[in-house]
Amino acid sequence: MRRADRLDAEREELRRSGTRGCTARHLADQLGVSLRTVRRDLEALMGSGFPVWAQSGPGGGYFVDPAATLPPITLTAEQVVGLHAAVHVAGDIPFRREVEAALAKLEDALPASIRQASRDSRSLVWVDHGPRRASSxxxxxxxxxxxxxxxxxxxxxxxxxxxxxxxxxxxxxxxxxxxxxxxxxxxxxxxxxxxxxxxxxxxxxxxxxxxxxxxxxxxxxxxxxxxxxxxxxxxx
Incomplete structure (x- = not known):
């Protein structure tokens, strides 16, 4: 299993476990990988902003608030490319930094295959990359x-x-x-x-x-x- 697909699978398992949580051992058994690999993946998910936290001791494990995450997103590669194009050509819009952050979160929630297809397709859409004034x-x-x-x-x-x-x-x-x-x-x-x-x-x-x-x-x-x-x- 590719790392991107494995991270997607771990996110979904954590979402399904919700406030009940699940252990690193459970994730490792589900995916057929080592504990070390799972713990490294969980650190990467935390670093990317995915709302998962660890609790030690009896009954501990990894937990995620389902209300703080997106459910599986059913967007096509064309829709994702269209969103990127819209943000690029929209110019000096209000809340631009927040819009770009929201788009990154949305894309992170996509299945790995759609995410990769949208990235590959962006080379086929050209926009003006001239100087853009940063939001003050x-x-x-x-x-x-x-x-x-x-x-x-x-x-x-x-x-x-x-x-x-x-x-x-x-x-x-x-x-x-x-x-x-x-x-x-x-x-x-x-x-x-x-x-x-x-x-x-x-x-x-x-x-x-x-x-x-x-x-x-x-x-x-x-x-x-x-x-x-x-x-x-x-x-x-």
């Missing part, structure tokens, strides 16, 4: 604060090069004309403002929650624009 720390802070609705202190440089510090109440992240913006209520100007993300040089998320909802003050978006998913109305 300030941008990551703004993205996090918007998602969790936290008042944020930013340093913003306008088109004339003037730098100002201001506290803002994030509303949404919006993409238009090739640029990502933070739409927020600006306490300095006491008005809604569009802040180009690449002009925010510093950002600090406070612990103060955003209570203001001022999206209507930005006007109606174009008919071709809108949220990734419409908000679900809560009926009381």
């Amino acid at each position: 720390r300030s941008r990551e802070v703004v993205e996090h604060a918007t998602l969790h609705r936290l008042v944020t202190r930013i340093t913003f440089v306008d088109a004339k090069g003037t730098s100002t510090r201001r506290d803002v109440e994030p509303q949404v992240l919006a993409h238009t004309r090739g640029t990502w913006y933070l739409l927020a209520w600006c306490r300095l100007r006491a008005a809604p403002r569009w802040f180009a993300l690449d002009r925010i040089t510093r950002a600090y998320a406070t612990t103060e929650p955003v209570t203001r909802d001022c999206l209507a003050d930005f006007g109606e978006p174009p008919p071709t624009s809108g949220p990734l998913e419409p908000a679900v109305a809560v009926h009381r």
Whole structure:
């Protein structure tokens, strides 16, 4: 059995055992390999971020929380290649680092044969590998604060090069004309403002929650624009 297939089999056995756990000896007997090989594999799984932990003593073994792992994924190689292509051509999207990490986790959960087929197929899809600006720390802070609705202190440089510090109440992240913006209520100007993300040089998320909802003050978006998913109305 190839190592990649063996690691897949060990992951599945650990998932099935769940909170009951299983011993290294059980895994070795199931796969027909040595205890040393199983322990080396388990160290590799832990190092890759797979949520497995060891417990010593009577009743001990290796345990994994089924709720923290993905069940067997039934994706085709074409679907995986398409996801990689989409991330590459999407450009400067919010949460890009998290998207790439999620894709890596998804691919790690695939059967070894599909994972290998998708890797082989990527040489048949060409994308522009030109310079891509790394996500700045300030941008990551703004993205996090918007998602969790936290008042944020930013340093913003306008088109004339003037730098100002201001506290803002994030509303949404919006993409238009090739640029990502933070739409927020600006306490300095006491008005809604569009802040180009690449002009925010510093950002600090406070612990103060955003209570203001001022999206209507930005006007109606174009008919071709809108949220990734419409908000679900809560009926009381």
